[in-house]
Amino acid sequence: MKKRNVKKFKNTVVLLSGGLDSSTCAYYVRHIGKSQPNQKIFTLTFNYGQKHKKELTSARLIASEIKSSKHAIIKFNLGEWGGSALTDLNIKVPKNRNLKEKSIPITYVPARNTIFLAFALSYAEAVNASEIYIGVNALDYSGYIDCRPSFIKKFQELTKVATVAGSKETIKIKTPLIHLTKAEIVKLGEKVGVDWSKTWSCYEGGKLACGECDSCRLRLKGFKEAGVKDRIRYKVKSR
Amino acid sequence: MKKRNVKKFKNTVVLLSGGLDSSTCAYYVRHIGKSQPNQKIFTLTFNYGQKHKKELTSARLIASEIKSSKHAIIKFNLGEWGGSALTDLNIKVPKNRNLKEKSIPITYVPARNTIFLAFALSYAEAVNASEIYIGVNALDYSGYIDCRPSFIKKFQELTKVATVAGSKETIKIKTPLIHLTKAEIVKLGEKVGVDWSKTWSCYEGGKLACGECDSCRLRLKGFKEAGVKDRIRYKVKSR
Numbered sequence: 320m321k322k323r324n325v326k327k328f329k330n331t332v333v334l335l336s337g338g339l340d341s342s343t344c345a346y347y348v349r350h351i352g353k354s355q356p357n358q359k360i361f362t363l364t365f366n367y368g369q370k371h372k373k374e375l376t377s378a379r380l381i382a383s384e385i386k387s388s389k390h391a392i393i394k395f396n397l398g399e400w401g402g403s404a405l406t407d408l409n410i411k412v413p414k415n416r417n418l419k420e421k422s423i424p425i426t427y428v429p430a431r432n433t434i435f436l437a438f439a440l441s442y443a444e445a446v447n448a449s450e451i452y453i454g455v456n457a458l459d460y461s462g463y464i465d466c467r468p469s470f471i472k473k474f475q476e477l478t479k480v481a482t483v484a485g486s487k488e489t490i491k492i493k494t495p496l497i498h499l500t501k502a503e504i505v506k507l508g509e510k511v512g513v514d515w516s517k518t519w520s521c522y523e524g525g526k527l528a529c530g531e532c533d534s535c536r537l538r539l540k541g542f543k544e545a546g547v548k549d550r551i552r553y554k555v556k557s558r
Numbered sequence: 559m560k561k562r563n564v565k566k567f568k569n570t571v572v573l574l575s576g577g578l579d580s581s582t583c584a585y586y587v588r589h590i591g592k593s594q595p596n597q598k599i600f601t602l603t604f605n606y607g608q609k610h611k612k613e614l615t616s617a618r619l620i621a622s623e624i625k626s627s628k629h630a631i632i633k634f635n636l637g638e639w640g641g642s643a644l645t646d647l648n649i650k651v652p653k654n655r656n657l658k659e660k661s662i663p664i665t666y667v668p669a670r671n672t673i674f675l676a677f678a679l680s681y682a683e684a685v686n687a688s689e690i691y692i693g694v695n696a697l698d699y700s701g702y703i704d705c706r707p708s709f710i711k712k713f714q715e716l717t718k719v720a721t722v723a724g725s726k727e728t729i730k731i732k733t734p735l736i737h738l739t740k741a742e743i744v745k746l747g748e749k750v751g752v753d754w755s756k757t758w759s760c761y762e763g764g765k766l767a768c769g770e771c772d773s774c775r776l777r778l779k780g781f782k783e784a785g786v787k788d789r790i791r792y793k794v795k796s797r
Contacts, residue, residue: 400681437675
């Protein structure tokens, strides 16, 4: 009878959307030496029905730059139940929103990071990874509940009872950017050699970045405050 | 600025694979009065790369029987990283395994129920549901770690920090079958009117049920012990 063996694991899974945060996180993982013959990086990207599919191309380019051993793309359609400006064609992506407003923006995708981390956990168990890196950020962000430390802490607890591998050896959820400002993320990105021209943040997914959605504005603010030149082109550079 | 409103929610999401347990769970939900004009059932099925896609037809039939308001099918491919006899064409489904054996069977799919519940949580938030029903069972089962009460308890805690809706009002994870034997599940199914001929349990997904995989054998044992006639046909009825 064939049995499931749980090997000693040491590989790394990196969630990679191709945006500013996850790309910095991915280059950081390579920078600290996780890409080695006996210790591999496995990247994971989602084609989940988002309007800005352009980020998938960026993710593929970055995965190649950081020498990912396997770049998995999981495709599913959250447009099935919609409820977000990112997946529902009937809801427009908001422009020039007040980023200090406390309400949850309509770009919030229900339980997105729970779904993303669930797949990452499955991938980690299948490829013998002991770490999952996710570039969430809870300072200069859109207020999404599933980017906060309390969410990550609880998901970390879940990994111990959700998988065989996690019950034997901790699968760590690593969030190196969670307490950084956008400017600090840009500075870290510079340090670890991110090729900004290959990244994509805009929710619209047009030829040029719109410059007006939350994602563009947080990015522009980050580069400005860090005093670094962004290498992508914008239609408008609003404040 | 359009804001996300969190309405008072009262609908129900039911995870439905079309097998013995989830079908009984679904009929039970209808039986206790969750299908009403102002209180709806939303069923959810996954086409995840399993070999036994035949269960998708069963799920659709059962969803219709219990008057599901919307039967969502989320498709993705866990064969991307494999690691299970259910999704990996290179691994055979084991026959006549010793069900008392403590090791994890090769049919275990890494983090499957974490992924399933993550989607259910997203669905629940999008359709204003306050309950998610899942037919997991921790007595006559294959030993999968993510069917146990400790996993459900931890996922329940996660719902409070993972979604906006869940942070305002608890989204309950309901597991009516978790402490029942297979025979007790069959008896409950009889009581709530399950049409067994429409269900499908076999991991092989052939024309007739194989009768030798874990899923067939647990089902056969349940019907036998309950003294109820199963309404599907088997190739072999092994013990």
